[in-house]
Amino acid sequence: VSRLVAALGVLALVLSGCNGGTVDKHALKRDAEKVSSLASEGGLLADDVSAGRSTKYFVRVHAQELSRAASDLQDALGKRPTSLGTTADVRSLSRLAGKVSRELEQLHLHPTNRTVARSLEQPLKEDVDAADKLAK
Amino acid sequence: MKIFQVALGILAAIGGFVDIGDLVFNVSAGATFGYQLLWVVVIGVVGIVVYSEMCGRVAAVSGKAVFDAVRERVGFKAGLAALISAQVVNLMTLTAEVGGVAICLQLLSGLPYRWLIVIAGIALLVVVWVTAFEWIERIFGYGGLCLLVFAVAAVKLHPEWGAVGHGFVPHVSTESPLLYAYFAVGLLGAAMTPYEVYFYSSGGVEERWGPKDLGLNRVNAMIGYGLGGFLSFALMITGGALFLERGIEPEFLGSITLGAEVPLGQVGLLLALVGILFAVGGAAIDTLFSGAYNLAQFLGWEWGRYRHPRGAPRFTVTWFVLLVLALGLVMTGVDPVQLTEYAVIFSAVALPLTYIPIFLVANDRTYMREYTNGRLANVLGLFYLVVIMIVAVTAIPLLILTNVGQN
Numbered sequence: 001v002s003r004l005v006a007a008l009g010v011l012a013l014v015l016s017g018c019n020g021g022t023v024d025k026h027a028l029k030r031d032a033e034k035v036s037s038l039a040s041e042g043g044l045l046a047d048d049v050s051a052g053r054s055t056k057y058f059v060r061v062h063a064q065e066l067s068r069a070a071s072d073l074q075d076a077l078g079k080r081p082t083s084l085g086t087t088a089d090v091r092s093l094s095r096l097a098g099k100v101s102r103e104l105e106q107l108h109l110h111p112t113n114r115t116v117a118r119s120l121e122q123p124l125k126e127d128v129d130a131a132d133k134l135a136k
Numbered sequence: 137m138k139i140f141q142v143a144l145g146i147l148a149a150i151g152g153f154v155d156i157g158d159l160v161f162n163v164s165a166g167a168t169f170g171y172q173l174l175w176v177v178v179i180g181v182v183g184i185v186v187y188s189e190m191c192g193r194v195a196a197v198s199g200k201a202v203f204d205a206v207r208e209r210v211g212f213k214a215g216l217a218a219l220i221s222a223q224v225v226n227l228m229t230l231t232a233e234v235g236g237v238a239i240c241l242q243l244l245s246g247l248p249y250r251w252l253i254v255i256a257g258i259a260l261l262v263v264v265w266v267t268a269f270e271w272i273e274r275i276f277g278y279g280g281l282c283l284l285v286f287a288v289a290a291v292k293l294h295p296e297w298g299a300v301g302h303g304f305v306p307h308v309s310t311e312s313p314l315l316y317a318y319f320a321v322g323l324l325g326a327a328m329t330p331y332e333v334y335f336y337s338s339g340g341v342e343e344r345w346g347p348k349d350l351g352l353n354r355v356n357a358m359i360g361y362g363l364g365g366f367l368s369f370a371l372m373i374t375g376g377a378l379f380l381e382r383g384i385e386p387e388f389l390g391s392i393t394l395g396a397e398v399p400l401g402q403v404g405l406l407l408a409l410v411g412i413l414f415a416v417g418g419a420a421i422d423t424l425f426s427g428a429y430n431l432a433q434f435l436g437w438e439w440g441r442y443r444h445p446r447g448a449p450r451f452t453v454t455w456f457v458l459l460v461l462a463l464g465l466v467m468t469g470v471d472p473v474q475l476t477e478y479a480v481i482f483s484a485v486a487l488p489l490t491y492i493p494i495f496l497v498a499n500d501r502t503y504m505r506e507y508t509n510g511r512l513a514n515v516l517g518l519f520y521l522v523v524i525m526i527v528a529v530t531a532i533p534l535l536i537l538t539n540v541g542q543n
Contacts, residue, residue, distance in 0.1 A: 058409070
């Protein structure tokens with residue numbers, strides 16, 4: 001029984017860890033939702049900073065986590081092969097992920113600056129809309 | 137005085153109910169399906185009450201903790217399979233909890249993550265070494281009560297209460313049924329985490345429970361775990377009310393605390409971070425001891441957290457080695473939140489390996505005399521046996537088919 005459990009475990013880890021294949025329409029939708037999620041969460045964080053509702057260390061650390069996740073998506077989408085008809089959208093999503101990452105990096109670098117945070121709210125909202133469009 | 141002590145124990149149990157698995161799965165389920173899966177939490181909480189009550193009763197009447205009973209009832213080979221799977225899941229969970237402690241400390245202090253892993257490891261070691269166990273339980277349990285901030289946050293986020301009520305009615309989603317099933321399995325796995333039961337029954341043996349303590353066992357299991365489930369509801373409602381509409385997939389521990397920050401500001405954020413720190417830290421200690429209990433009970437070593445380390449040297453070495461292994465694994469850069477998802481799913485797979493022997497022992501008159509399962513315990517025990525078997529068989533296929541809940 002333990003051997004079976006171990007084998008199933010390894011199989012699950014291998015199969016579920018596969019994330020580097022061709023980007024088809026389904027994968028594009030999925031990644032666009034991820035970019036939208038990161039931008040939306042960044043927007044919430046920026047909103048809290050501009051209203052003085054957060055703490056310096058929390059914003060610094062969490063914004064960096066979100067920024068790195070967006071940057072990883074940018075890299076992956078910029079390099080991975082694409083299926084027919086999705087190339088332009090995939091590269092466009094990659095650029096969008098890069099933009100989200102840079103905006104969140106600003107929040108990481110200025111975790112208590114309300115003006116910076118306020119200036120990021122609208123761009124992040126627009127990023128959410130753009131990513132949602134690509135997800136459709 | 138006795139009532140006061142019971143109340144203190146219950147408070148500690150509520151604060152200690154939630155671990156990193158509950159945090160991740162409840163908030164993610166809320167963010168993905170709103171309040172639709174609240175009924176699964178109810179099933180999971182009743183399940184852990186049934187399982188732990190049986191284990192506590194077996195401990196009180198026969199003086200045997202889980203792996204003592206498992207080895208004796210099912211033999212060495214089957215017992216060894218159960219032990220190996222339990223220890224693997226335990227180590228994964230411990231690693232995730234230690235990583236969770238380090239992340240919380242980082243969100244509070246801004247210090248580098250790797251330093252904080254070392255600090256978390258040293259802090260856990262010192263706490264376990266120098267603090268009396270009843271105090272460990274209380275400190276982490278009461279600290280974990282800060283998580284009640286999510287209940288306040290859930291109310292302040294103004295969820296649709298009609299939809300929340302509907303979530304308690306069992307139903308199946310026609311939209312994304314596989315993903316729905318994956319979260320249902322994960323929520324059951326998170327609520328019925330086996331280490332909690334190993335820890336609970338071993339504690340019963342250490343505190344020398346006897347048949348006179350069966351009432352206390354029932355109260356502890358029902359009220360402690362039952363009210364602890366309330367925190368799970370709050371987490372899921374927060375996830376549904378804040379994240380679902382905005383399309384946010386909470387992938388980080390920091391995302392979860394936004395659930396308290398957005399409606400309650402800095403105070404909410406700090407209470408959530410402190411609550412998670414204590415809840416996850418307490419779970420790390422429970423998991424650490426569970427691993428040592430399991431091995432020591434299976435191999436017939438001296439064991440016990442109330443003993444001086446010299447009185448149970450192999451038990452002490454085991455938990456120390458487990459802590460070092462977990463620290464090493466966290467240091468590799470593994471993501472504690474992702475690891476939690478795997479740990480919860482694998483714990484669901486391994487659950488029958490200890491549940492079935494305990495269910496058998498709880499019905500065996502040679503161990504239990506007149507304290508075998510009554511009719512209600514058997515009906516519930518059989519129901520959960522079926523649930524656990526379905527969950528165990530479907531957990532890994534669902535993990536694969538949904539790409540760890542991503543699709």
